[in-house]
Amino acid sequence: MTDFAARRTMMVDTQVRPSDVTKFPIIDAMLTVQREDFVPSGQREAAYMGENLDLGAGRVLLDPRTLAKMLDALDVAQDELVLDVGVAYGYSAAVIAHMAEAVVALESDEAMVGEAQDALMSAGIDNVITQAGALHEGAAEHGPYDVVIVQGGVAHVPDALLAQLKDGGRIACVFMDGALGEVRIGYKLDGRLTWRRSFNAGAPVLQGFERHDAFQL
Known part of the structure; x- marks a missing residue:
């Protein structure tokens, strides 16, 4: 029988802590949430790999390092409301639930x-x-949100999503440019959003987040 608890500890010790993620709430949540319960039954054995887990149809479960570093940069507080976009089977929402007051877990499937x-x-x-x-x-019906996190790649962030972020709020996305990607954190202040580069990562671009090139007549 697989010792998932040991794998969970190894995930944190070899993928999360070495990536300079030391905040206790993140470490505690990732040690607590049973990642193998939030993937398709046939992929339980692969749940703790140090890479994105392919869920099919262009969707992935972000690798533990990427999720942990995004949460570290967002610095979610216990009194905050978080919108988790593209949660798939709910793992990220389960982790964030340990840090935030409440999470709205949005999924299209x-x-x-x-x-x-x-x-x-x-x-x-x-x-x-x-x-x-x-x-x-x-x-929008549950917002506005203190924090928004997108569980997949983006080439463009729709205005509808940015409008649901509170003033003073933060958003984290994996911006993709071809095969290369980087996580950026957006900070909303006085109605304006400023993006800062955080670290390199990659994920397939989610439907609805593709780049919209201007039409030319």
Whole structure:
């Protein structure tokens, strides 16, 4: 029988801590949440790999290092509301739920929404709202949000999503340019967003987040 607890500890010790992620809430959440319960049953053995886990249809579960470093840069506080975009089977939302007051977990795939709800319930996590809907449209009815995090690549961030971020809020995205990508953190102040580069990472660009080139007549 696989010792997933040992794998979880190894994930944190070899993928998360060496990446300069030392905040206790992140370490504690990643040691607590059973990642193998938030992937398709046939991929449980691969749940702790140090790379993106392919979920099919252009979707991935971000590798532990990338998620941990995004959360480290966002510095989520216990009184904050977080919009988690593209949660797939709910792992990221489960981790963030340990740090935030509440999480709105947005997923476009109806089957994944149901699986995420079941996994979160089984884990005893009760401060996550799972929501089905187009990822690029966000979930305005529950906002505005202190923090927004996108669980996949983007070439462009839709205005509808940025509008749901509170003034003083932060957003984290993996910006892709071809095969190369970098995580940037956006800070909203006085209605304006300023992006800062954080670290290199990669992920497939999510539907609705493709680059929109200007039409030429």
